[in-house]
Amino acid sequence: MRKFIIYGLIIGIVSAITIYLLNSFGGGINLKLLEDFFLKSWWGVLGVILLLISWITDAINTYILVRISKSRITFFQSIKATIISNFFGMITPSSVGGQPMQVVYMNKVGVSPGISTSIIVFKFIAWQGAIEVMAIFGLRRALILLGSMPSATSLAIIGFLISTVTIVLMMLFNFNKGVYNLFFRVIRKVISVFTFSKKLKPKTEKLLERFDAEIAKYATSAKTFSQKPHILIFVFFLSIISSGAGLMLVFPIVSSLNLLGGDLQSFLDILAVQALATLIIYYSPTPGSTGTAEGEFYLFYSAFIPSKYLATITIEWGILRYFLPLLIGFIVVMIESFRGMKLTNHEKDVIINEKSQ
Numbered sequence: 001m002r003k004f005i006i007y008g009l010i011i012g013i014v015s016a017i018t019i020y021l022l023n024s025f026g027g028g029i030n031l032k033l034l035e036d037f038f039l040k041s042w043w044g045v046l047g048v049i050l051l052l053i054s055w056i057t058d059a060i061n062t063y064i065l066v067r068i069s070k071s072r073i074t075f076f077q078s079i080k081a082t083i084i085s086n087f088f089g090m091i092t093p094s095s096v097g098g099q100p101m102q103v104v105y106m107n108k109v110g111v112s113p114g115i116s117t118s119i120i121v122f123k124f125i126a127w128q129g130a131i132e133v134m135a136i137f138g139l140r141r142a143l144i145l146l147g148s149m150p151s152a153t154s155l156a157i158i159g160f161l162i163s164t165v166t167i168v169l170m171m172l173f174n175f176n177k178g179v180y181n182l183f184f185r186v187i188r189k190v191i192s193v194f195t196f197s198k199k200l201k202p203k204t205e206k207l208l209e210r211f212d213a214e215i216a217k218y219a220t221s222a223k224t225f226s227q228k229p230h231i232l233i234f235v236f237f238l239s240i241i242s243s244g245a246g247l248m249l250v251f252p253i254v255s256s257l258n259l260l261g262g263d264l265q266s267f268l269d270i271l272a273v274q275a276l277a278t279l280i281i282y283y284s285p286t287p288g289s290t291g292t293a294e295g296e297f298y299l300f301y302s303a304f305i306p307s308k309y310l311a312t313i314t315i316e317w318g319i320l321r322y323f324l325p326l327l328i329g330f331i332v333v334m335i336e337s338f339r340g341m342k343l344t345n346h347e348k349d350v351i352i353n354e355k356s357q
Contacts, residue, residue: 011091011326014291018318022298022311030312033257037316043256047320050245050252057242058082061126061235065119068231069221071111080332081105087329090322095289099124105336114217121174122225126232126239128167131275134244135160138272145273149303152277155296159280174222184215247274249320250301253313259305273300294318 023029038044059078066073073081084105089098099120106116135142146152172179191208225232250270260266277300281293298314305313 011290018291018294019315022294022314027307027309027311029315030309033309033312034316037253037256038319041256043252046252047249048324050249051320051325054242054245055079055082055086057238057245058123058127061123061238061242062119064231064235065122065225066106066111066115068224068228069111069115069119071115073106073109073111077109080336081109083325083329083332084336086325087333090290090326090329112214112217114214115221117214118174118218118221118225121170122222122235123239125167125170125174126236127243128163128170130236130239130243131247131278132160132163132167133240134247134271135275135279138268138275141269142272142276145269146276146300146303149299152300152303155280155299156276159276159278163279174225177219180218180222184211184218187211244271246321247271247278250274250313250317253316253320254305257309257313259309259313269304276300290318290322293322 019029037047056079059075059082062078062081063073063075066078081102085098085102087098088101089095091097102120103113103116106119107113111119142156143153146156173183174180188208188211191204191211248267248271251267254260254266254270260269277296281289281296294314294317297317298310301313302310
């Protein structure tokens, strides 16, 4: 709980600074437009629907890949895994905490760490690859729109290069046996160092046995994926829908103000720019990229959105992509935590009763 408080303070401070800067130097925040969008307009409802579509399609991918790996998970648990991953990504720098906590949750519901790690790596490849594909298709149009903002174009190119290198490394890690064996051997050697201690040796040996078993499951799961190309194509298709819905959170915001016409061309323009912007936004160092993501969003859209609306749409986008999922994720994590505490207490009661008998 203490960590949550610290994360909350950091997020609060960064958010307060962001709001102050946007309100003071970014054209001002129009509270009436904020209220209308979220409470009086169907555009706000569309934004929430897009967020749900992104989560549901990601959860479908999790469900499919778990079942293919001959493990078990319910669809509802898959949705919770997605929400929990998003939540911990939003409270950790560069969103690095999301995937590890998804592994922890999936282990809790019966999916082994080896299998869940393989699934998460593959999902990351598909999700990141989907954004890159959309960025490539919209590259020409995006560069035209960003032509008046060279710094945004430079950031987009850097993000594209980082993303490409990351995808290549992840593909090697997930599908090349030599690469992931080398990686796991290094980790194994680090763990085996603790066998020098007589006190730690028994625990270390058990940990190494578990580690070897999970590596075998990881390898089997990765091999299974590589042998089912039709499933990989379907997962990639769902990743396009999932990532695309996340990118298009901007569309209802811009359309509610009739800034780009609200037609197919404006839809494609936003998709092109947001795909490029996202490639750099989510490598920002703050928790969940908050603050820096809004700054980069402001920079990208300042190229073609009137300045008097920029601060307002940046805040609306921040609420949809960050604060609303953060709130939902916090509720889900707290419910799961209390359920875990009750289960632990119940297990203790059972042990006590067994001893008393």
